Amino acid sequence: MRVHVIGCSGSFAGPTGAASSYLIEHEDADGRLWRVLMDLGSGAFGPLQQVIDPADLDAVIISHLHPDHYLDLTGLEVFWAYHSRTDLGKLPIHAPAPLPDRISGVLGRAGHVPDGVKTAPFDYHVLADGLRFTIGPLEIATHAVLHPVEAYGFRITAEGVSFAYSGDTDSCQALDELAAGADLFLCEAGYIEGRDDHFTGVHLTGRRAGEVAARAGVGRLALTHIPAWTDPAIPLAEAREVHTGPITMVRPMDILDVSRSPDRHAARNAQ
Template structure:
C-alpha cells in the first residue's frame, strides 16, 4: 500500500503546498490498482491532477467538514459532472452526512444536481462511528475523534498492511485504537506545547501525537497538518521526545510506503 501526499498544510493552504489530501494506492489479487483519496482540502485538486487523471479515482473518503479537508470537492464535482467522457458513472464519496448539503450551499444551488446535468456525479455514502466498509482490496474502519465538528479517523487495512489516519483530533481513546499496531500512522500535529495550550479539543501537538504512537505501538509515525506559521522542527522534536520509533515529517509529493 502506498500513500501519495497531495497536500499536508494545516488549517489552510500554505505557500508551499495545499491543505490536507492523501491518495492511497493498492493492487488487488488480479493486479488492478485501486485509488482512494482521503480528504481533498483547499488547494489540493490542482496538484492531484499532476499525479493522476481524476477519472481514475475509485472513491473519496472525507474525515470532516472543515474547508481544509473537503473544499476542493467543488472542483472534483465540476470535473466529474461535465467531463467529455460519458461513462464515469457516480463517484462514491464516503463522508459525514451533511456533506451533500454543504457542497450545495457553497455552490449556491438547490439540491445535489449540478446545473445542466440530470443527476449528481457523486454517490454520497454516510460514515458514522464504528462503520466498516470495503473499497476493492481496502478495508476501512471509521472512528469518531475529538474535534469541534463531527470528525473521523480511519484505519485502512489490506492484507497484513495497516494505515491509520488521524484526521483532525485532540488526544482520545479512539485515536489510540485506530493506530494500534499500525504499520504507518499518518497523524496530525497542528499545535505545539505551550504556545497553543489555551485551545482544547481541537488538534494534537507533536508531543501528544508521539504519545499516541507510543501507546499504540506503531511501526512508523508520519506527522502532518503543520500550519504555515509553525516551524516543523518543533512538533517533530516534541514527538521524538516521547516516542523512540521512526518518525518522519511529511511534505507535498512524498510517497509513503505502508509496509514496515
C-alpha cells in the same frame, strides 16, 4: 499500499502546498490498481491532477467538514459532472451526512444536481462511528475522534498491513484504538506545546502525537497538518522526545510506503 501526499498544510493551504489530501493506491491480487482519495482540502485538486487523472479515482473518503479537508470537492464535482467522457458513472463519496448540502451551499444552488446536467455525479455514503466497509481490496474502519465538528479517523488494511490516519483530533481513547499496532500512523500535529495550550479538543501537538504513537506501538509515525506559521522542526522534536520509533515529517508529493518491517513482523510472530 502507497500513500501519496497531495497536500498536508494545516488549517489552510500554505505558501508551498495545499491543505489536507492523501491518495491511497493498492494493487489487488488480479493486478488491478485501486485509488482512493482521503480528504480533498482547499487547494488540493490542482496538485492531485499532477499525480493522477481524477477520472481514475475509485472513491473518496472525507474525515470531516472543515474547508481544509473537503472544499476542493467542488472542483472534483465540476470535473466529474461535465467531463467529456460518458462512462464515468457516479463517484462514491464516503463522508459525514451534511456534505451534499454543504457543497450545494458553497455553490449557491438548490439540490445536489449541478446546473445543466440530469443527475448528481457523486454517490454519497454516510459515515458513522465504528463503521466498516470495503473499497476493492481495502478494508476501512472509522473511529469518531475529538474535534469541534463531527470528525473521523480511518484505519485501512490490506494484505496484512495497516495504515491509520488521525484526521483532525485532540488526544482521545478512540485515537489510541485507531492507531494500535498500525504499520504506518499518519497523524496531525497542528499545535505546539506551550503556545497553543489554551485551545482544547481541537488538535494534537507533536508531543501528544508522539505519545499516542508510543502507546499504540506503531511501526512508523508520519506527522502532518502543520500550519504555515509553525516551524515543522518544533512538532517533530516534540514527538521525538516521547517516541523512540521512526518518525518523519511529511511534505507535499511525498510517497509513503505502508509495509511491515521485518524486525517488527518477527517480533509479533514470537509473541
